[in-house]
Amino acid sequence: MEIIWFGALAVLLLGYFALEGFDIGLGILLPVLGRSQGDRDRLVGAMAPFVLAGEVWLVALVGVLFGAFSTLEGEVLSGLYPLVVALLLTWITRDAGLWFRRRADGAAWRRVWDGAISLGSAGLALTWGMSLVALARGLSAPLLTLEGVGGGIVVALAFCLHGWTFAAWRLPGDPVVRGARRTGRGLALTALAAAIPAGLTVAVVASALIEHAAPPETLTTMGAIVLPCVPILIGAQAWVWRTFSRGPLPTFF
Amino acid sequence: MDVVDLARTQFAVTGSLHFLFVVLTLGLAPLVAIMHTRYAVTGDPLHERMTRFWGQIYVINYALGIFTGLVMEFQFGLSWSGLSRYAGDVFGAPLAIETLVAFFLESTFLGLWIFGWHRLPRALHVTCIWLVTLTAYASAFWIMVANSFLQHPVGSVEQGGRLVLRDFGALLTNPNLVFALPHVISAGLWTGGFVLMGASAYHLFRRTAEREFFTRSLRIGVVTATIGSALTVGFGYAQFGVIEATQPGKFDAAPESALGLMIGIGQLLQFGVMFVLLPLLIRNLLARWRWLHPLLMLITPLPFVAAIAGWLVREMGRQPWLVYGKLSVADAMTPGLSKAAITGSFIGFAGVLGLLALIDYLLIARAVRRGPGQVSLGMPDRPADPVPQPAHSL
Numbered sequence: 001m002e003i004i005w006f007g008a009l010a011v012l013l014l015g016y017f018a019l020e021g022f023d024i025g026l027g028i029l030l031p032v033l034g035r036s037q038g039d040r041d042r043l044v045g046a047m048a049p050f051v052l053a054g055e056v057w058l059v060a061l062v063g064v065l066f067g068a069f070s071t072l073e074g075e076v077l078s079g080l081y082p083l084v085v086a087l088l089l090t091w092i093t094r095d096a097g098l099w100f101r102r103r104a105d106g107a108a109w110r111r112v113w114d115g116a117i118s119l120g121s122a123g124l125a126l127t128w129g130m131s132l133v134a135l136a137r138g139l140s141a142p143l144l145t146l147e148g149v150g151g152g153i154v155v156a157l158a159f160c161l162h163g164w165t166f167a168a169w170r171l172p173g174d175p176v177v178r179g180a181r182r183t184g185r186g187l188a189l190t191a192l193a194a195a196i197p198a199g200l201t202v203a204v205v206a207s208a209l210i211e212h213a214a215p216p217e218t219l220t221t222m223g224a225i226v227l228p229c230v231p232i233l234i235g236a237q238a239w240v241w242r243t244f245s246r247g248p249l250p251t252f253f
Numbered sequence: 254m255d256v257v258d259l260a261r262t263q264f265a266v267t268g269s270l271h272f273l274f275v276v277l278t279l280g281l282a283p284l285v286a287i288m289h290t291r292y293a294v295t296g297d298p299l300h301e302r303m304t305r306f307w308g309q310i311y312v313i314n315y316a317l318g319i320f321t322g323l324v325m326e327f328q329f330g331l332s333w334s335g336l337s338r339y340a341g342d343v344f345g346a347p348l349a350i351e352t353l354v355a356f357f358l359e360s361t362f363l364g365l366w367i368f369g370w371h372r373l374p375r376a377l378h379v380t381c382i383w384l385v386t387l388t389a390y391a392s393a394f395w396i397m398v399a400n401s402f403l404q405h406p407v408g409s410v411e412q413g414g415r416l417v418l419r420d421f422g423a424l425l426t427n428p429n430l431v432f433a434l435p436h437v438i439s440a441g442l443w444t445g446g447f448v449l450m451g452a453s454a455y456h457l458f459r460r461t462a463e464r465e466f467f468t469r470s471l472r473i474g475v476v477t478a479t480i481g482s483a484l485t486v487g488f489g490y491a492q493f494g495v496i497e498a499t500q501p502g503k504f505d506a507a508p509e510s511a512l513g514l515m516i517g518i519g520q521l522l523q524f525g526v527m528f529v530l531l532p533l534l535i536r537n538l539l540a541r542w543r544w545l546h547p548l549l550m551l552i553t554p555l556p557f558v559a560a561i562a563g564w565l566v567r568e569m570g571r572q573p574w575l576v577y578g579k580l581s582v583a584d585a586m587t588p589g590l591s592k593a594a595i596t597g598s599f600i601g602f603a604g605v606l607g608l609l610a611l612i613d614y615l616l617i618a619r620a621v622r623r624g625p626g627q628v629s630l631g632m633p634d635r636p637a638d639p640v641p642q643p644a645h646s647l
Contacts, residue, residue: 042639052364059360060352062326067349070341074334077327078587085598088327089605092320096609099316102629103616174639214342221421222346229354236361243365243372248634250368252312 001220002213005068008226009209010202012061014195018162019237020054021194022187023047025163027094027121028156030114033167033176037107040114044098045249046170047163051098053240055091067222072212079139080131087127094120098253122156129155132201155197162190170245256592257583260332263599265568267328269561270606271321274613276560278318279393279438280445281311282386284477286379293379302466302625307449308382309620309630312367317606317613319360324602326352332595333575335585340416340576343409344402347424351395359388370631393438401430404567405499406576416579428495433567436488440563443481444556449474450530451553452621458546463624468540475530475539482523482556489519489563500570500577507570515562518555 026033026047034040066073077084097116101109129152134143165182167174172181213219244250254262285308292300326348329336337345365373366381373381401424402408408423409416424430453471456463496503504512533539571577575585620628 038639042635042637045635046637049364049368052367053361056352056357056360059323059326060357062330063349063352066329066337066341067345070337070345073330073341073345074337074587077330078332078334078590081331081590081594081598084327084331085601088324089601091323092605092609095316095320096612099313100612100616103313104619171637174637176639214345215417217418218342218346221418222349225350226353229358233353233357236358236365240361240365244368247372248636250370250372250634251632252367252629 001216001223002210004223005064005213005219006206006210009061009064009068010199010206012057012064013198013202016054016057016061017195017198018191019050019057021159021191022162022166023051023054024094024121024125025156025159025161025194026167027097027117027163028125028160029163029167030118030121033164034114037110039176040110041251042171042174042249043167043176044101044114044117044253045251046167048098048250048253049240049244051095051253053237055095068214068219069209069212070214072209075139076135080134080143083127083131083134083143087124087131090120090123090127092120094124096120102251102253121159125156125159126152129153129197132197136201136204151197158190158194158197162187162194165190256590256595257586259592259595259599260586260590261582263332263595263602264328265565266599266603267321267324267606268568269564270610271318271325272560272564273557273610274314274318274321275393276437276441276444276557277314277448278311279389279441280443280477280481281307281314281448282382282389283442284445284449284473285311286382286386289379289382293375299466299469301631302628303470305628305631306466306620306625307470309628310448310452310617312363312630313613313617313620315363317610320609321606322356324606331598332587332590333585334587336575336580338415339580339585340402340406340409343406343416343418343424344399344576346418346421347395347398347402351392351399355388355392355395359385359392362388367630371634390438393441394434397430397434397437398424398427400567401427401433403576404571405429406579411579416576429492429499432488432491432495436485436492436563439481439484439488440556440560441481443478443485444560446474446476446478446481447553447556450478451550453540454546454549455621456624457540458543458550461624463626464540466625468537471540472534472537475526475534478526479531482519482526486519486523489516496570503570504566506572507566511562511565511569515559515566518559518562522552522555522559 026043030040030043034043062073062077065076093116097113097120101113101117126149129150130143130148132155133145133148133151134141137147164177165187168177168180168182169184169187171177173179285304288300288307289304291297292304329348362381362384366378366385369378369381405427406416407427408418408420410419411417449470451474453467453474456467457471461467530539533542533545539545573581573583575582
């Protein structure tokens with residue numbers, strides 16, 4: 001049972017990097033690729049329907065950490081205190097940009113929230129990289145290190161690559177990606193690249209995680225409720241990808 | 254303030270902000286689902302406009318529910334790591350289940366509903382909003398299971414200084430859950446009903462062109478508020494016996510004023526809705542009596558105030574315990590949490606969430622003011638090809 005819940009945790013973390021990484025990367029690239037307001041509207045419209053289904057992977061990850069690895073949950077989150085606070089604030093800033101950018105008229109209003117999307121996304125990628133490095137080094141090491149910043153830049157670059165590929169896949173031939181086109185296979189490859197930093201960290205902390213798993217009673221009870229729902233979770237995600245992969249761009253975000 | 258007080262205040266402020274938005278989400282979700290179903294069945298454009306207008310209010314409100322909810326979830330680990338160390342194997346289970354099988358699906362289906370206009374077949378699109386409603390209620394259920402465990406820690410025994418799970422069924426039938434859950438859900442309906450009433454009263458008072466739309470919305474609001482307030486008050490009083498048995502002296506620890514405020518608002522409004530507003534639906538008197546409309550607008554915030562007062566009573570009445578009778582709040586705090594860290598995060602969370610909450614309410618007010626004629630939810634999609642657009646189209 002420990003192995004199943006460790007697997008769930010790993011899948012959620014890697015899934016978050018693969019499925020939310022391109023939203024974050026595209027957010028960072030928004031001012032670079034989207035020179036005009038129309039360009040930025042198309043880029044946001046391309047990623048918008050995937051954001052809600054992407055960020056829930058992290059919410060579920062922290063939930064599983066609490067339920068199945070409870071002694072670690074407090075230690076990890078409080079051990080990374082300033083990074084977790086920064087991660088939350090940048091995540092909320094990015095989300096606020098997406099939710100609010102079209103809720104009022106005027107070019108200035110939308111520019112401000114587009115700025116929130118790119119600043120929030122950049123901060124989110126950097127804090128993720130720094131957090132992964134801190135986790136891999138053990139929590140007693142200082143949080144702000146050169147390696148940490150380096151990790152942040154690597155994650156940000158991987159997300160940017162993934163985000164650019166997503167744009168070239170969802171908006172093939174569009175001037176925002178200089179006419180480039182990418183296939184689904186190309187997108188899967190950059191998803192893999194985006195998930196590598198998370199995968200390496202999971203590999204480093206795997207044994208410590210499994211050692212701290214909750215007692216069998218807790219794991220079995222949660223498993224009995226969650227496992228039957230797994231096909232529904234996967235089905236719902238697949239439905240999102242099936243529905244929004246092609247066709248005109250939604251305009252709500 | 255010392256570090257514990259700061260950490261408690263941070264939790265109270267973010268938690269109160271969270272529930273301000275969640276209470277409306279819980280109330281509006283089923284109403285929007287019913288409106289959408291009526292549209293799908295009848296094809297009547299009025300029901301489509303109602304779905305889109307009230308659906309947009311619901312969605313704008315939902316954004317802040319997410320933002321504040323993220324902070325709530327992570328905050329347990331940030332400032333209260335003693336809770337996960339001592340009780341995580343019990344308390345963590347309902348939270349993990351909530352994130353995996355409730356919120357995960359709620360957010361995914363909400364995305365399908367928001368962006369699925371003109372794309373999903375009508376029946377499937379309606380199914381999405383019902384799934385959003387169902388999973389929102391499931392979410393409320395699991396969160397209340399977790400919270401009720403803190404009030405009355407059943408189903409577990411202490412072993413080696415930690416709580417271990419013995420009987421999960423006892424968590425689901427916790428006496429502190431069975432009346433509190435319907436109390437919270439009914440309070441949501443009541444709040445949703447009042448928002449419909451307040452917004453409708455605004456348009457009817459201003460004599461805008463949407464007379465039929467808001468006469469019917471006002472009727473839905475009053476009926477919902479009647480049901481919601483009656484159930485809220487009933488399940489509220491029903492809790493006194495349980496509290497006396499499981500948390501004697503709760504109301505000595507809770508601020509008297511919050512309890513009095515909640516009961517005062519609840520009782521007064523419930524009678525007012527049932528014996529004044531409901532009868533005035535006959536021959537649409539309420540919609541026609543314009544002098545009453547400012548009053549309806551004025552009382553719109555009251556269910557929100559009562560809801561926050563109710564949470565303050567429930568949570569402050571638990572003091573000084575985090576897990577009642579077992580783990581004190583002071584012992585649950587993260588060891589070594591520095592004053593600088595908690596002050597920094599408190600300023601960050603309260604500042605950012607407070608500002609975004611204010612903006613969100615202004616955006617809701619704006620959406621109400623503009624009325625059903627200018628709704629962006631459900632607008633046509635744009636072609637993916639970049640065609641030159643005039644600057645102010647759409």
